[in-house]
Amino acid sequence: MAVYSDKVMDHFLHPRNVGEIPDASGVGTVGNPICGDVLKLYLKIEGNVIVDAKFKTFGCGAAIATSSIVTELVTGKTIEQALKISNKAVAEALGGLPKIKMHCSVLAEEALRAAIEDFHKKQASDGQKDVKKNNA
Ligand code: FES
16 A cells, blocks of 8 residues: 555645745744654735745755645635634545654644744734834
């Protein structure tokens, strides 16, 4: 039996949305404490909708495949919908991961949350700047 599903192999060998978004609305960088692998996820958010997602991953095949699929899963979703995407959902979208590689999918979920948190922080600081401008 193959260790990885065909979909995992496809996203590992042909990852989607690799790269950076220079003017990203939010960026999430997370490291996996188990293995030291790192995922950086960039989101472009317009209004409340994720319109683009890109990633850079230094990690194993499962980390690359989960990074790739999460960019597809979140594009077109609202922030609320994206926050409901769990690492299990990411693994399921790939047709499953071997039990021993499930921890790799946690990177995708955590990077997604971190990027959205970064977006909220940027929005809050932009809001403060606007307040300062208006009070000047
Ligand atoms: Fe590190 Fe997979 S072994 S994320």
